[in-house]
Amino acid sequence: MTGGDIQFDRQGRLRHLLTLEGLSRQTILEILDLAESFISVGEREIKKVPLLRGKTILNLFFESSTRTRTTFEIAGKRLSADVINLNVNASAASKGETLLDTVRNLEAMHTDLFVVRHAESGVAYLVASHVPAHVHVINAGDGSHAHPTQALLDAFTIRRHKRAFNNLKVAIVGDMLHSRVARSQIQVLTTLGVRDLRVVAPKTLLPLKVDRLGVRPFTDLHAGIEGVDVIIALRLQRERMHGALIPSAQEYFDLFGLTPERLALAKPDAIVMHPGPINRGLEIDSEVADGSQSVILSQVTNGIAVRMAVMALILGPSVEARSG
Amino acid sequence: MTGGDIQFDRQGRLRHLLTLEGLSRQTILEILDLAESFISVGEREIKKVPLLRGKTILNLFFESSTRTRTTFEIAGKRLSADVINLNVNASAASKGETLLDTVRNLEAMHTDLFVVRHAESGVAYLVASHVPAHVHVINAGDGSHAHPTQALLDAFTIRRHKRAFNNLKVAIVGDMLHSRVARSQIQVLTTLGVRDLRVVAPKTLLPLKVDRLGVRPFTDLHAGIEGVDVIIALRLQRERMHGALIPSAQEYFDLFGLTPERLALAKPDAIVMHPGPINRGLEIDSEVADGSQSVILSQVTNGIAVRMAVMALILGPSVEARSG
Amino acid sequence: MTGGDIQFDRQGRLRHLLTLEGLSRQTILEILDLAESFISVGEREIKKVPLLRGKTILNLFFESSTRTRTTFEIAGKRLSADVINLNVNASAASKGETLLDTVRNLEAMHTDLFVVRHAESGVAYLVASHVPAHVHVINAGDGSHAHPTQALLDAFTIRRHKRAFNNLKVAIVGDMLHSRVARSQIQVLTTLGVRDLRVVAPKTLLPLKVDRLGVRPFTDLHAGIEGVDVIIALRLQRERMHGALIPSAQEYFDLFGLTPERLALAKPDAIVMHPGPINRGLEIDSEVADGSQSVILSQVTNGIAVRMAVMALILGPSVEARSG
Numbered sequence: 001m002t003g004g005d006i007q008f009d010r011q012g013r014l015r016h017l018l019t020l021e022g023l024s025r026q027t028i029l030e031i032l033d034l035a036e037s038f039i040s041v042g043e044r045e046i047k048k049v050p051l052l053r054g055k056t057i058l059n060l061f062f063e064s065s066t067r068t069r070t071t072f073e074i075a076g077k078r079l080s081a082d083v084i085n086l087n088v089n090a091s092a093a094s095k096g097e098t099l100l101d102t103v104r105n106l107e108a109m110h111t112d113l114f115v116v117r118h119a120e121s122g123v124a125y126l127v128a129s130h131v132p133a134h135v136h137v138i139n140a141g142d143g144s145h146a147h148p149t150q151a152l153l154d155a156f157t158i159r160r161h162k163r164a165f166n167n168l169k170v171a172i173v174g175d176m177l178h179s180r181v182a183r184s185q186i187q188v189l190t191t192l193g194v195r196d197l198r199v200v201a202p203k204t205l206l207p208l209k210v211d212r213l214g215v216r217p218f219t220d221l222h223a224g225i226e227g228v229d230v231i232i233a234l235r236l237q238r239e240r241m242h243g244a245l246i247p248s249a250q251e252y253f254d255l256f257g258l259t260p261e262r263l264a265l266a267k268p269d270a271i272v273m274h275p276g277p278i279n280r281g282l283e284i285d286s287e288v289a290d291g292s293q294s295v296i297l298s299q300v301t302n303g304i305a306v307r308m309a310v311m312a313l314i315l316g317p318s319v320e321a322r323s324g
Numbered sequence: 325m326t327g328g329d330i331q332f333d334r335q336g337r338l339r340h341l342l343t344l345e346g347l348s349r350q351t352i353l354e355i356l357d358l359a360e361s362f363i364s365v366g367e368r369e370i371k372k373v374p375l376l377r378g379k380t381i382l383n384l385f386f387e388s389s390t391r392t393r394t395t396f397e398i399a400g401k402r403l404s405a406d407v408i409n410l411n412v413n414a415s416a417a418s419k420g421e422t423l424l425d426t427v428r429n430l431e432a433m434h435t436d437l438f439v440v441r442h443a444e445s446g447v448a449y450l451v452a453s454h455v456p457a458h459v460h461v462i463n464a465g466d467g468s469h470a471h472p473t474q475a476l477l478d479a480f481t482i483r484r485h486k487r488a489f490n491n492l493k494v495a496i497v498g499d500m501l502h503s504r505v506a507r508s509q510i511q512v513l514t515t516l517g518v519r520d521l522r523v524v525a526p527k528t529l530l531p532l533k534v535d536r537l538g539v540r541p542f543t544d545l546h547a548g549i550e551g552v553d554v555i556i557a558l559r560l561q562r563e564r565m566h567g568a569l570i571p572s573a574q575e576y577f578d579l580f581g582l583t584p585e586r587l588a589l590a591k592p593d594a595i596v597m598h599p600g601p602i603n604r605g606l607e608i609d610s611e612v613a614d615g616s617q618s619v620i621l622s623q624v625t626n627g628i629a630v631r632m633a634v635m636a637l638i639l640g641p642s643v644e645a646r647s648g
Numbered sequence: 649m650t651g652g653d654i655q656f657d658r659q660g661r662l663r664h665l666l667t668l669e670g671l672s673r674q675t676i677l678e679i680l681d682l683a684e685s686f687i688s689v690g691e692r693e694i695k696k697v698p699l700l701r702g703k704t705i706l707n708l709f710f711e712s713s714t715r716t717r718t719t720f721e722i723a724g725k726r727l728s729a730d731v732i733n734l735n736v737n738a739s740a741a742s743k744g745e746t747l748l749d750t751v752r753n754l755e756a757m758h759t760d761l762f763v764v765r766h767a768e769s770g771v772a773y774l775v776a777s778h779v780p781a782h783v784h785v786i787n788a789g790d791g792s793h794a795h796p797t798q799a800l801l802d803a804f805t806i807r808r809h810k811r812a813f814n815n816l817k818v819a820i821v822g823d824m825l826h827s828r829v830a831r832s833q834i835q836v837l838t839t840l841g842v843r844d845l846r847v848v849a850p851k852t853l854l855p856l857k858v859d860r861l862g863v864r865p866f867t868d869l870h871a872g873i874e875g876v877d878v879i880i881a882l883r884l885q886r887e888r889m890h891g892a893l894i895p896s897a898q899e900y901f902d903l904f905g906l907t908p909e910r911l912a913l914a915k916p917d918a919i920v921m922h923p924g925p926i927n928r929g930l931e932i933d934s935e936v937a938d939g940s941q942s943v944i945l946s947q948v949t950n951g952i953a954v955r956m957a958v959m960a961l962i963l964g965p966s967v968e969a970r971s972g
Contacts, residue, residue: 106718
């Protein structure tokens with residue numbers, strides 16, 4: 001953690017969640033532990049705690065994503081906050097207002113938290129660097145940069161199934177080049193102590209110098225997933241097909257699709273993850289997606305608890321107040 | 325009620341509301357009686373009861389319908405549930421995710437109730453047959469199959485004005501062939517004991533073997549509504565005009581439009597109903613729609629109470645718990 | 649106040665807010681004073697008061713405006729009401745339903761308040777003249793007619809900075825011809841006693857006989873803002889450029905854009921206002937918009953309090969009940 005990092009306030013408390021870069025193991029574990037306590041809220045008769053009553057959360061989505069918006073909306077409402085959805089594709093943007101003017105206006109309404117999603121990298125950071133001290137920002141995905149709550153829920157899911165991180169072998173399979181999810185996953189998993197972290201992708205979808213991120217690159221799926229405890233398949237944007245990066249859907253599946261035969265190369269108790277929405281028959285075979293080793297739907301469930309934890313940590317009463 | 329009917333759980337309690345087919349008179353009356361108790365909630369200063377506090381209701385609309393969505397949203401909120409609106413036309417669907425994957429994801433967020441609307445018949449049933457035991461489904465209209473809450477509110481409205489069902493003469497006028505509303509109305513009214521139930525439509529809009537449904541078909545409006553207690557005009561989809569089924573709007577109105585003169589053929593205290601939105605001058609003359617015998621707006625008011633009743637019955641504490 | 653004015657009930661209490669025309673100084677001050685008490689709600693930890701719990705507010709927007717809709721949604725939720733958003737562009741309208749049928753249906757759901765926005769003048773009035781006694785209407789902007797809550801928040805903002813109105817010099821700069829905001833501003837400011845009220849615009853954007861409104865027209869910006877206490881820049885609709893009314897954006901800015909040099913012509917402590925969203929470099933220079941004399945963002949903050957006040961006054965317990 002660097003002092004100048006805008007994610008933290010002067011007392012070193014998390015103010016925004018923009019990226020997992022620079023987040024200490026301790027902070028990450030604090031979020032995961034808090035999420036653990038929220039798991040039970042989703043399972044109760046009355047799925048609601050009054051922690052954020054009277055807070056205003058604004059889902060500020062410049063890129064449409066019903067699923068992610070819904071998880072944040074549910075998380076906010078289960079914490080008793082008021083949640084306002086704002087899809088800014090059409091409205092203010094088309095009226096010629098700048099992004100920062102939009103944000104300044106919304107924050108003047110005494111918004112407490114912006115959940116920001118944007119097709120361009122760096123927008124959540126831009127917003128966070130302009131809001132006053134009492135306003136918080138969570139990055140819900142910015143371009144190909146970061147998607148921190150997704151990676152946190154992945155780490156949370158792995159911990160629930162595998163406990164200790166340091167002896168795990170984890171393989172991330174798919175389009176590393178464009179994936180904000182993979183970038184955030186690598187950060188959280190290396191910070192949590194995963195020593196054998198692999199990325200498996202066709203050469204055209206591997207970033208240059210990917211080894212600098214502390215991962216081992218593989219262009220062969222068999223070699224990449226052999227003996228691993230965790231396989232994370234990434235979503236392949238179908239747009240990539242139209243470019244020259246992937247020859248065809250069929251060829252991609254032939255080489256990198258996760259089939260039962262290939263899954264057998266991993267440890268017998270390996271778990272299979274995917275950030276969703278899945279493309280059946282492209283990244284993953286239906287038999288694997290729906291199989292006993294798949295924890296894909298648990299990831300979704302855990303996502304609510306993790307997002308509640310991040311919101312509560314950032315917005316809720318301070319730890320002292322909570323424990324005092 | 326058949327034991328295998330997925331609408332009921334093993335104890336025979338209503339779990340989903342997908343169709344009125346197979347619903348017993350007793351279950352229907354239980355819903356109508358419960359709705360009666362919710363009518364007063366809409367008339368109070370504070371239109372809210374805490375029955376579903378902490379429950380998550382998802383309005384999952386694959387077919388846009390602001391009006392129906394609004395009634396379910398209001399019903400859910402008056403029961404203190406958290407209501408999330410999801411319009412799935414553009415988002416997940418366009419990302420290539422299958423319908424069942426979308427639903428599985430949303431249910432993994434610990435959704436308690438899906439209110440499903442879809443342009444294709446059978447979708448609500450499909451969803452209900454895949455959700456786990458604690459998740460409930462209400463069909464808010466699927467293709468030309470069923471629209472059970474609409475038909476229940478119609479039955480509720482008739483009961484409020486006419487009391488006993490068994491001596492009533494009821495005429496349903498309009499496009500029987502494509503109407504999910506009519507199909508559900510016929511089921512509820514025959515179950516409730518209406519013995520003289522008529523459907524009135526041009527031959528092209530009458531299903532084959534319609535008499536098997538326990539109704540008497542008429543292709544002449546005058547004969548069909550003579551002496552009836554209740555006239556239900558159906559909405560005519562303007563799309564039908566473009567096909568060969570109806571010659572023209574004017575001709576349809578000339579033959580089947582409900583005018584004051586024709587209404588005079590029914591009993592003097594006959595009531596006029598319509599599921600809305602009405603096409604003035606097509607199915608119904610404005611003088612009739614706004615006249616003293618019209619209960620069209622009462623249907624809307626009753627619709628909130630009936631939807632609250634269905635939600636409460638399905639999702640709320642069990643009857644024993646409520647009375648205990 | 650005229651007795652026949654539909655804005656008031658028989659006891660002379662405000663029932664709807666459609667226009668500021670005919671509103672007494674006393675009523676306006678009552679709203680501003682009530683808004684003053686709501687300012688603190690936005691600054692508290694728990695930004696919520698239970699005043700409108702169990703009330704149903706319907707944001708009925710026939711013209712899309714994310715920003716204005718959001719302010720009303722936040723205001724309603726901070727008063728603990730249930731707020732339902734309805735964008736009627738596509739749905740009911742496309743189904744051929746008349747506007748009044750839409751409203752009648754929605755009011756039959758026991759809606760307490762409609763917040764109506766429409767591109768045509770008079771729609772809020774039309775709605776209000778058809779709803780029953782217990783239903784209320786707030787005009788959130790109708791065509792080029794009125795935008796009363798915007799003008800009230802402007803008056804509130806001026807009072808917070810300048811106290812007494814009667815000695816103020818106020819200049820409204822911009823497209824007077826099409827501005828519902830300006831029309832409402834003139835009404836509220838003249839009622840509150842502003843004696844030196846000026847409108848500054850190119851001749852093509854000045855209404856004929858504008859002086860009848862109690863304002864002094866200027867076609868020269870320098871003369872118009874000299875020595876004033878308050879400058880209100882209006883938003884220029886870019887659509888106007890395509891017509892013959894404005895030669896070009898550059899020329900408009902050259903003649904009427906608010907620059908630091910021009911602002912220096914006003915009093916040293918003059919404040920600068922704008923209803924937003926601003927067009928930087930068109931109506932206003934960024935240096936002025938973001939400068940120390942700008943109160944543009946305070947207007948947004950005040951807008952929530954003022955809208956809460958109007959909602960509370962119209963919908964809440966009567967004054968006697970509140971003070972009793």
